[in-house]
Amino acid sequence: MKAAVYYDIGDIRYEELEKPEIGFGEVLVKMKSCGLCGTDVHKVLHKTVKPPVVLGHEVAGEIVEVGKDVKKFNIGDRVFFAHHVPCFTCEYCRKGHYTLCSHFRETNIYPGGFSEYIRVPIDNVKHTMHKIPENMSFQETSMVEPLACCLYGVNKLNVRYGDSVLIMGAGQVGILFCQLMKFLGASKVIVSDISTYKLSKAKEAGSDEVIDVSQEDLIEGIKKITKGKGIDTAIIATSISSLLKDSVKCIARGGQILVFSPFDINSTVAINSKRFFNDEISIFGSYSSSPFDYDIAIKLISEKRIDVNKMITHKIKLNELQKAIDITTDTKQNSLKIIIEP
Known part of the structure; x- marks a missing residue:
């Protein structure tokens, strides 16, 4: 499969990676849309992550494989899923501080949203994956995660x-x-x-x-x-x-x-x-979002209570991720939200 791999500042390579194999309770998703987040840009510009790495987490896609014991989802389902998930049992989770949970930072999708296929681990499937309504596009779905982050902040x-x-x-x-x-x-x-x-x-x-x-x-x-x-x-x-x-x-x-x-x-x-x-x-x-914000975000977007379409200013192909970074960091460019597509 193809992926946009970050190696260094100004060095993002569109290259071939092995397609992930899924295990028990996991799901393989074909990426249809992935939003370019400000944190992605920060990591790319300041090299705050260890390369080589595939970034991207505002993902929407279609299920192409399901692991054993996955019962709520099927091949062909259009889905949203988050990259982090808390343990729900530690002292922070019991107090509602889900993003302070150590498990939250340890969990992640693989290899990242800026790739053709993504393995979604069992905990993420159980607690963050949602089928998206038929009236909701993949591009709109890429806005679920940032909206959920805003909801998490508003709840404070x-x-x-x-x-x-x-x-x-x-x-x-x-x-x-x-x-x-x-x-x-x-x-x-x-x-x-x-x-x-x-x-x-x-x-x-x-x-x-x-x-x-x-x-x-x-x-x-x-x-x-x-x-x-x-x-x-x-x-x-x-x-x-x-x-x-x-x-x-x-x-x-x-x-x-x-x-x-x-x-x-x-x-x-x-x-x-x-x-x-x-x-x-x-x-x-406020940092990130909790699993209890995603269904609300989906509902607000699908019912057009929050209009995300007018926020999307660019749709750029996966092999031009560096171009997307350049556009969003250029003050002369009129950009707001950039969506990466396969």
Whole structure:
């Protein structure tokens, strides 16, 4: 089979690999669509993974082989599946912190989504695999995993009907959060970014206001929009550590902040600690998704409550993965979500 194998920065090779053999309870899936995630791009650009490796995890495909004792799925089924799965029994899982489970990071699909065929291990089949509705395309299904990640983050928050929400970053995650907040009844959703194109996509997704931070001061903009009150909820959807300090300045008394995107491991941010006591603000972190978010994400997309089609700007073949990386990292290119196809 063919796969796009990462060897080094700027060195992704489209080459032949042995097609995986499946074992007891496992499933072999033919990849039909795989989203290019920001974490994939980060790994490629900063070489945070040990090469050679096949990346990709936002996968949709069709089952071509089923192992012994697989009862819920059959050859020909159109499916979604996740790459990580928790143990459900450790102290973290018992508290609902599924992504902190050590088993979560140890589990994975093989060899990765950017390949023609993928072996899905037994735990992933049992706990994360779902048949996708007939009215849902493979491309739409590639958006299930990122939407599930957003749902996992939203579940940490207390977003009430009529709240105001600031989403910092108008990338694919920011646009998903924008739609989610509107769906949950936020009265005013504000999206900030430096990209005119991405801010236009935010407006298309239902944002009530946008702030181009290359032209306008964010804190002053929020004060103007909220008449000095501040924002109820801020979501940091881009990996810029200084936004944490800005978000603390933007939120109202009793407000909450979700740190969704990862910061540089060496970054240090000074924030006004008095606000925790005087104003009872809250800051939450969120990483990845749980197995309990996937069926909800599928339902939201299949029922068009969340429109992911307008987010997909490019469809690129597997043998041109490096081209996809180049497009998404080029600020002159108008790209939002890139889907890789066989």
